[in-house]
Amino acid sequence: MNNLNIDFEKVNGLVPAIIQDVDTNVVLMLGYMNQEALDKTLETKQVTFFSRTKQRLWTKGETSGNFMLVDHITVDCDNDTLLVKVKPLGHVCHTGEDTCFGESNKSKTMFIDHLREIIKDRKNNPSDQSYTASLFAKGINKIAQKVGEEAVEIVIEAKDDNKDLFMGEAADLLYHYLVLLEAKKYELDEVMDVLIDRHKNK
CATH class of the missing domain: 1.10.287.1080 (MazG-like)
Structure with missing residues (x-):
């Protein structure tokens, strides 16, 4: 994971990060990372985004305790989008839903x-x-x-x-x-x- 070749400049310093459950393959949410957020994610093994509204780093779960533990990260073919496979510790969305798209994430058949x-x-x-x-x-x-x-x-x-x-x-x-x-x-x-x-x- 440490050899990720990401073109941050291509998208003004922020790349989209698709968060997916490693066990179910359900897409949980979408966030954005800059280099600093990615570095912290790799260091702590907990997903950290750059919040565009707060203009600071934001570790998912820092207030709720519902952290997302990183299993592995891959980069798309254009080197400007991250796919982050995680093990979520609790619900992901602030609404209490399993995902930010209102989908259930209960099945473990994957x-x-x-x-x-x-x-x-x-x-x-x-x-x-x-x-x-x-x-x-x-x-x-x-x-x-x-x-x-x-x-x-x-x-x-x-x-x-x-x-x-x-x-x-x-x-x-x-x-x-x-x-x-x-x-x-x-x-x-x-x-x-x-x-x-x-x-x-x-």
């Missing part, structure tokens, strides 16, 4: 894409400490077996009323299923395509 990238990395860059890497090392039969075991376990838990146990088995099944897809060199998007086609043909 985390699956992040998890897929981690699984792919464990396959391509294995380590002795990684459980995921150990699954890939054991081969497709062992991975498929684990998916079967987790499927049976979630069926068993579904017959009871213990939510914690059921959720644990659901997470295990989903994780091992994603590992199986990666082992087969198939993308989750391909599964989505099948579901989309089925939906269209209903």
